[in-house]
Amino acid sequence: MLTAPLPADTTTGPATTRVEAVMRDIRQRIENRSLCAGKRLPSIRSQAESLGVSRSTVVEAYGRLTAEGLIESRPGSGFYVGHQLTPFSLAETQPGLPPDSDPVWVTRQSLLADEASLKPGCGWLPAAWMPEQDIRRALRTLSRRPLAPLTGYGTPQGLPELRQLLSHRLGERGIPAAPAQIMLTESGTQAVDLLCRFLLQPGDTVLVDDPCYFSFQAMLRAHRADVVSVPYTPHGPDLPALQNCLLRHRPRLYITNAALHNPTGASLRPDIAHKVLLLAAQYDLTIIEDDVFADFEHRPAPRLAALDGLQRVIYVGSFSKTLSASVRVGHIATRPDWIRQLVDLKLATAFESGHFSAELLHTLLGSGSYLRHMNGLRARLADAMGIALERLQALGIHPWHRPDSGMFLWCTLPHGLDAATLAHHALERHRMVLAPGNAFSLSQSAAGFMRVNAAQSLDPAIYVALEQSMEACARRQA
Amino acid sequence: MLTAPLPADTTTGPATTRVEAVMRDIRQRIENRSLCAGKRLPSIRSQAESLGVSRSTVVEAYGRLTAEGLIESRPGSGFYVGHQLTPFSLAETQPGLPPDSDPVWVTRQSLLADEASLKPGCGWLPAAWMPEQDIRRALRTLSRRPLAPLTGYGTPQGLPELRQLLSHRLGERGIPAAPAQIMLTESGTQAVDLLCRFLLQPGDTVLVDDPCYFSFQAMLRAHRADVVSVPYTPHGPDLPALQNCLLRHRPRLYITNAALHNPTGASLRPDIAHKVLLLAAQYDLTIIEDDVFADFEHRPAPRLAALDGLQRVIYVGSFSKTLSASVRVGHIATRPDWIRQLVDLKLATAFESGHFSAELLHTLLGSGSYLRHMNGLRARLADAMGIALERLQALGIHPWHRPDSGMFLWCTLPHGLDAATLAHHALERHRMVLAPGNAFSLSQSAAGFMRVNAAQSLDPAIYVALEQSMEACARRQA
Structure with missing residues (x-):
């Protein structure tokens, strides 16, 4: 994963925050294994160009990482990732950041929420629906x-x-x-x-x-x-x-x-x-x-x-x-x-x-009870799907496709609302777990989508919370 | 893992079996990932030297593997492992061969044996010992x-x-x-x-x-x-x-x-x-x-x-x-x-x-029942350990160390007996699972050892079968 260029240097010397940003970038790439032990780091010149910082910033960052033992300098050849143990990290960024950079955000939040919580973003049925x-x-x-x-x-x-x-x-x-x-x-x-x-x-x-x-x-x-x-x-x-x-x-x-x-x-x-x-x-x-x-x-x-x-x-x-x-x-x-x-x-x-x-x-x-259970479950899900569709549409949230069956609705949000922002607001204000589209999209092209689980969306409080969060986010985006 | 040199070529042209042996060697190294996709194969000369075969044998083997799509020829550069999907294989050799080349042999045999089988090589307690x-x-x-x-x-x-x-x-x-x-x-x-x-x-x-x-x-x-x-x-x-x-x-x-x-x-x-x-x-x-x-x-x-x-x-x-x-x-x-x-x-x-x-x-x-269960289990294991030690020693099988507790005895076999041979004999003739030493030894220096689980070694039939297998293997080795 390439990091977006940092804003251009405005000072002449290497600003501490810029040096730290370069260090953080290298550290993350080592943790998520896009840079492996023994691999050569980009040259100072190319690193400076790709991050849009001065060469002296990169020199300072590489020097400090060398002092930490994370990378090694081989004179005449460049800088290499050291052999120090660096545990693997799934998240490319820090915990708590938007789900598009934290691949288990929705799962973790859904598992942490108790049965009484609102969790239309959850990927499974309520425990009470099980046999x-x-x-x-x-x-x-x-x-x-x-x-x-x-x-x-x-x-x-x-x-x-x-x-x-x-x-x-x-x-x-x-x-x-x-x-x-x-x-x-x-x-x-x-x-x-x-x-x-x-x-x-x-x-x-x-x-x-x-x-x-x-x-x-x-x-x-x-x-x-x-x-x-x-x-x-x-x-x-x-x-x-x-x-x-x-x-x-x-x-x-x-x-x-x-x-x-x-x-x-x-x-x-x-x-x-x-x-x-x-x-x-x-x-x-x-x-x-x-x-x-x-x-x-x-x-x-x-x-x-x-x-x-x-x-x-x-x-x-x-x-x-x-x-x-x-x-x-x-x-x-x-x-x-x-x-x-x-x-x-x-x-x-x-x-x-x-x-x-x-x-x-x-x-x-x-x-034989499984067949009976599944017949009942399908009927119950079909009802739940009808109710969720109606209530979502009343809020301007529309299905991308009407599934034949199952529990999932893939929905578009109104007004160009960003689903990740909405998910964070809903979690903070209403302890409600949503599943924002980009958590599912490698190309990050689903910012305006979210997945709704019809079976977890029967509580009318969900739609009240959703409406409030949507309004708050729309105001913030405007 | 390096393959031992093959016996020297005695014919002038590349014998089919030699070509196949070279092909098998390359195939195994690709399966067990010691040769990864895109990696360069050893040159024809060095491969011929390390396997002790003629260059024409290697040329023929590389040619056939290229035709199969497993490796690719890049003119002027050599042969490379192809990008064809080759599922990972744990065993370096074929199934059924001695446990030193099959790292899950003991586990698989122990799991396949039922509760009534003799399995002093098994790594767990009999089901009946559980609470x-x-x-x-x-x-x-x-x-x-x-x-x-x-x-x-x-x-x-x-x-x-x-x-x-x-x-x-x-x-x-x-x-x-x-x-x-x-x-x-x-x-x-x-x-x-x-x-x-x-x-x-x-x-x-x-x-x-x-x-x-x-x-x-x-x-x-x-x-x-x-x-x-x-x-x-x-x-x-x-x-x-x-x-x-x-x-x-x-x-x-x-x-x-x-x-x-x-x-x-x-x-x-x-x-x-x-x-x-x-x-x-x-x-x-x-x-x-x-x-x-x-x-x-x-x-x-x-x-x-x-x-x-x-x-x-x-x-x-x-x-x-x-x-x-x-x-x-x-x-x-x-x-x-x-x-x-x-x-x-x-x-x-x-x-x-x-x-x-x-x-x-x-x-x-x-x-609270767990504490009572463990007190009983420890006493029962100590008794079993005493019995197993006595019976094993009567057969000339001696403990390398007398454990304070637990279920395992690491034992030396008499007369330079090979434990893998013994394990195969015992399995074939007596459906008895043994745990031969080299299954545990990376350096393959434990051919004369085996692990005995005292809790699984109370049936006197084990010692009868063991004695018969030991005699048969000793005769075969002599």
Whole structure:
């Protein structure tokens, strides 16, 4: 990431604040690993030019960083990043700054807010929407079961009975995954993370949608990947932009949600799905299809994994959004020859994925109550979506697209309002968590958008707070 | 990893098998990332010399790999690793080969074996030794609790009440960790893995003990670290070797178990602990102290984290070995200023660590039954240790060190028997899982050792099978 030029020097000597700004810039680039140990720093001349400061400012900054041991001077050759341990930092800037530079801002705020808080920006359902009685019953069932699931490790690939059941469910969606092609993980997030480890080398280029789930961007930063993005339309990625991006950047991997895309709620149209796969074949692109919202669909959209037959598409699912966020189990379905290596990698980095959670999930899915629960949930979500749409539109907040189902509405704000400013105001004044558009946008082109979770937006107090914050921000912007 | 030279060419043209051997060598080095995308391959001359084959063999192998797209030829410059996606492989060789080249062999075999199998090589207690009734009771308690822990996400840093309780426990061991300095993770393994992500860059040098827990080696390979090791004595790392290693390799990080060291059962002596910390300060070394066996101790050994006050030592714990391997919660205690970044990294790569598991653990630890359980467990382990020692010695298998407590015995085999050969024989003929020494040894200097878990070695059938396998292997070796 390049830092914007600093305002031009107005003094003749190196002003302390300018020197510190240059030092801060270098420090951040070392922390977020855009400058690695042993790497040569830009020359004093080019650094001065790119930051718009005098050379003496850079000389002073490099000198102080050398004294701190963060960088080393090699006479005749330049300055190099030292070998001192510098822990990795996800955030490129300081905590508390706008979410566009802090990739886990929305997640952190949503997790910190309690159940009573207003959080239309939150990415999951209210706890009360989950199948409480079913979970209590499953716990009592497990408390009477034989010992092993309560105290022992599971098998490396994960509970065979659960994989059998998942295989059947995937088959119903047209995804041909034998139980041997399925591996259980601790969560959907851990599944995508493990796949990134498996598939990526530092410096690899990875493609995401714009907008996309912000955690993909944060995770890819932790994998030291170069991330590129293509605009997402209401029917899938923009194909000309996709082709252009594949040609230009040659990404190895594309991470996407094909159905009920996060944050837009859009779903892939069959013809676009087909063309995405043709392009993937042409440019030898591997795809991770993260399908954690699958069970919210009224009518199933096409799945890349089904069309492709799990050749170059790897499928990821979980039940965190529909059953319990607390009992964590995810799954990966992929080519049989990759499962063994993925299992090894899971054993080495996580040991085992919760045996107890897998048993609990198997009990819940096997009982038939899950189908009833999901039917009820879909109807309840459809109602919530109608109510949220009406109330948002009354405030001049309009949907970019009307999703068929799911919980997310991707909305445009009125009057060129900046969503990040609004989110900060709402959090400070009303303890209300919003999800500003640029948290989802690699290109930072969604400043006027926000994601609204209909299920978390039923409290009329939300719209009162929203209106007040919008007015305050509009006044401030004017 | 360098491959040993192949036997010298005896034919004039490039023999097919030799060409394939060179191709296999390159392929493995690309898979295990010792050759990265875009990196230049050794020249044809130097490759031919190092593998002891003719240049025409290498020319043929490079040509075929180029045709496969795995490498690229750049005229006038040489051959380069291509940009084709090559998934990461932990094992340097094919599955099924000796454990010294397969870092998760022991884990995989132990997890695949059922409770009825003989598995003295296993790294955990039998399920029946775990506090069954306490867990059943805790599950029933939780099934009657308010909703949130059953269905919702927890807080980013992890259940405050559990962190409070852990803080108190750590305080009793002299480790000054406020609840704000503690973060919950999915497991002890995930805690170490997350810390590696936080602290390491690819290519960093990391120090481990020799022998050490094999998962550290596997995990560090997944982090693309260069691993070096120092011999472990019955009282801690060999200090002159440690100093020499620090001077020569300048590792950034040292991962160790200070008390009840895995696999040796050794514990750090106070004077050695003090000197390790002096050396760490001198060479600016960060230390991860993995203390998952802590509660097995009769008399507590010194903790590096206590002496150091959590400055350069990061403490990791879990209850997988004492309460339940199935309900997974680990914890990290570290400097307050690192917690925020670690929380962000956890959110980005694992989202949240199981809220339900944390509640269950809190219920179990808070009830007082854990103390009773551990008192019983320690006495039972001491008995098992006495029995195992006697029976092993009757077979000529002797302890390298008599541990004060815990479950592990690090043993020498008689007659120069090779433990990997023995482990394979025992698995094939008796479905018995052994843990051969070199699985734990980076320097591969423990071929005559094996780790025995006393708690898993009470069945007399183990010693019958062991004797038969030892005799068969001795005959084969003779």
